[in-house]
Each structure stands twice: as structure tokens, then as C-alpha cells.
Amino acid sequence: MSAKMSPNELKSIFEKYAAKEGDPNQLSMEELRQLIQTEFPSLLKGPNSLEDLFKELDKNGDGEVSFEEFQGLVNKLSQ
Ligand SMILES: [Ca+2]
Ligand SMILES: [Ca+2]
Numbered sequence: 001m002s003a004k005m006s007p008n009e010l011k012s013i014f015e016k017y018a019a020k021e022g023d024p025n026q027l028s029m030e031e032l033r034q035l036i037q038t039e040f041p042s043l044l045k046g047p048n049s050l051e052d053l054f055k056e057l058d059k060n061g062d063g064e065v066s067f068e069e070f071q072g073l074v075n076k077l078s079q
Pocket of ligand 1: 018022023026
């Protein structure tokens with residue numbers, strides 16, 4: 001596996017955006033949008049829409065993305 005980011009970098013990015021609104025430990029759709037557009041804009045250039053990405057990351061379907069769920073993004077980044 002060749003993730004470009006260390007777990008610490010990923011964690012600090014997650015916390016920066018997750019704290020913007022609502023639960024500071026969960027990313028809402030809007031927070032994820034800001035995170036992706038700012039940090040990983042290349043993820044939205046392919047066939048994936050933000051909604052597809054959000055649904056894919058939100059494994060338990062509660063409408064928010066936890067840090068554990070967010071780590072699924074690492075797999076996409078290393079593809
Ligand atoms: Ca939040
Ligand atoms: Ca979730």
C-alpha cells in the first residue's frame with residue numbers, strides 16, 4: 001500500500017474540517033465537501049460525485065463520516 005499521507009496528517013486534516021459544524025468528531029456532507037475540494041480536489045475529477053463518495057465512506061449510514069470511516073479515503077487516494 002502506498003498512501004501518500006501519514007495517519008497523523010490525515011487525522012489533523014479530518015479534525016480541522018470536522019470541527020466546523022455540529023459534532024466535532026464527525027464530518028457532515030458539507031464538511032466533507034470542503035475537505036475534498038480543498039485537500040483532495042482530484043478525487044472529484046473522475047466519475048465519483050461527492051454524494052457517491054460520502055455514501056461510500058459512511059459505512060454505518062448515519063449521515064456523518066467518523067474518523068474511522070474517513071480512513072477509507074486513504075484507499076481511494078492510493079489507487
Ligand atoms: Ca462536524
Ligand atoms: Ca457514519
